[in-house]
Amino acid sequence: MRIRAAQLNVRVGDLAGNFERILHVWDHAERDGVDVLLLPELVTTGYPPMDMLDHPWFAHEIERVHEALREASSTKSCALVFGSITLRPSERPGKPLYNSAYWVYQGKEVARVHKQLLPTYDVFDEARYFEPGPASEPIEWRGRRFGVLICEDLFENENPWPASDYACSPVENLKGKEIEFVLIPSASPFTLQKRARRVTIVQRVTQRLECPLAFANQVGGNTELIFDGGSLVVNDRGESLEEAAPFQEGWADGVFPALKLVDQTSEFSAKDAPSPNTPSLTPPTQPSPWQEQALQAITLGIKDYIQKSDLKPSICFGLSGGIDSALIAVLAAHAVAPEDVMAIGMPTRYSSDGSLTDSKQLAERLGIGWKTCSIEQMRDLTGSSIETMIEEPLAEIAQENIQSRLRGLTLMALSNHSGALLLATSNKSEMAVGYSTLYGDMAGSLAPIGDLYKTQ
Structure with a gap:
């Protein structure tokens, strides 16, 4: 079974454009013989959709995207797992939406999982729009048992306060349920320390659940946030076997029972995946110096600010x-x-x-x-x-x-x-x-080094 974790650079609110990007990478996965294609959190809307979620018409338009993706799956042998929203019944108390992950395959919705932990700190404000989901259960597909956790459900109490005060543990909930593989759709913004923390948390989770894990993260600049991608697959010992190149669209593949991975370029060029019988493994990607990461992140942020603002x-x-x-x-x-x-x-x-x-x-x-x-x-x-x-x-x-x-x-x-x-x-x-002049040296549409100290 070949599982692909792909990172896409989508535009917030561009439902039609995001739909086309999903179809594009899905077609490549189909040609490459991928069995399950995992995409990032809220890939249909872009992250963060913010107050667009307050408009009922927006949620109904997204439901049309869901239906189109489900119909598209009827002609494909590759299952699609993607992040989006779910409109909750109006008679139920609480927020009107769930932050969800959908699994579609051959014209049917195999499963739907809702995010349990809603970050509401720092740059996040998910509790304003979403209702926490119930504990997720294993998803059985082709004789395998999958677990799906959405972004913060993976990080759970590893983040600083107030995230460390979560009352439940989605990871612990899956423990003991014979999960064979965990899929993580994510929209985890870039910081200079994020990659190391992310890899450490992924390693701990795989060791706790004793199974491999695929992590698909958003890439690109949206509003003031920059997403670095860094999608990866790890084995059941938490060893990072392959990581997609940061700050560009790409993917990593895992072939089971033996894991073998391939990284693709941002243009999704046709490149043959390794044979399932190939014994070699690609060594993990080494992180770049922080200065290079900052250069790549800020450059991507400027590019996307220009492009996505037309x-x-x-x-x-x-x-x-x-x-x-x-x-x-x-x-x-x-x-x-x-x-x-x-x-x-x-x-x-x-x-x-x-x-x-x-x-x-x-x-x-x-x-x-x-x-x-x-x-x-x-x-x-x-x-x-x-x-x-x-x-x-x-x-x-x-x-x-x-x-x-x-x-x-x-x-x-x-x-x-x-x-x-x-x-x-x-x-x-x-x-x-306050060493600056209002309407003077602060003038500008974008402050690219506004989050860098003078010493950096």
Whole structure:
């Protein structure tokens, strides 16, 4: 039996587009002889769907997607396990929806499992929309007994408080029920420490249940969240046998009773899977240095912000010669074509010659555009006009912030004129202590390094 854990980059709310992506990867799985294709949590809606879930029409449209997927399964020999929502009967007390996993095969719904643990901390707010599901039972299919846990059901009390106060353990509930394989549809956002924690938790769960596990995680940027994928299959000793490449669409296959895996590229190119008789195993993927992970995550976030917002693939920002704007220049050149990036220098009498020459040199090395716009005249005129109005000299802090705000005004005007996405250059250290100017250096649609400290 071949089981595939696939990670997809879906768009929140794009039901038709997400449906097509599911069919695309499902067709590949069918051609590759996969028996069970596991997809991420809420793959039909994208994660997090947030207040779209409050609209009844949205839930009913998703039910049409479910029916279309069930019908599509009638022509396939590959079963599909995917994350979506379930509309609860209106007469029942509680929230109107479940966060669910569906199993469809040859025109029928084999099983439906509801998420039991609803994270409501940090970036999560699932208890606002969903009702906790009942304890899940084993799913029997082709003579095998499967367990299905949805994201937090796997992590359960491993997360910090308040997640550590869950009253039940979905993993413990499956223990002793002769589960032969566990499937985990997930939407687990990226952090610099997440991969190591995720692998550790997966290892503990497989050891507790004494069976292999497949974990399919969402990939891509949605709202302020970035998902790294990292879908994997482990054996019954918790050993990671293969992990899909992070920050791109892909998959890993497990063949049973012996596990053999294959990783696919983001383009889902046709690549032959290993024969079930092949004895060799692929070694686990080694994690990249945190700096490379951060680069990949932020680059993906910028790309998806542009693409999923249907924006023009071009970027502008202010380049001062400092380290923050220099890092933004590198990230921008990674996210879109360098020729579609415009860096702007905005000098005044206080700007050093070195800041301009350093900025120009960096732009040339990266192959991005470089222009200058002196704001000295605007600064003098703004200051003198306000002083005439108030009939006294401007306070020092007001004078200092005029310069920054004029830069924000200049950059926003350029963004409005060209349609380019304006990136803010503030970092987390500056935001934490208030070392920034409202409507000045904080101007921008996206702050790519807003979650990085200055020391990082």
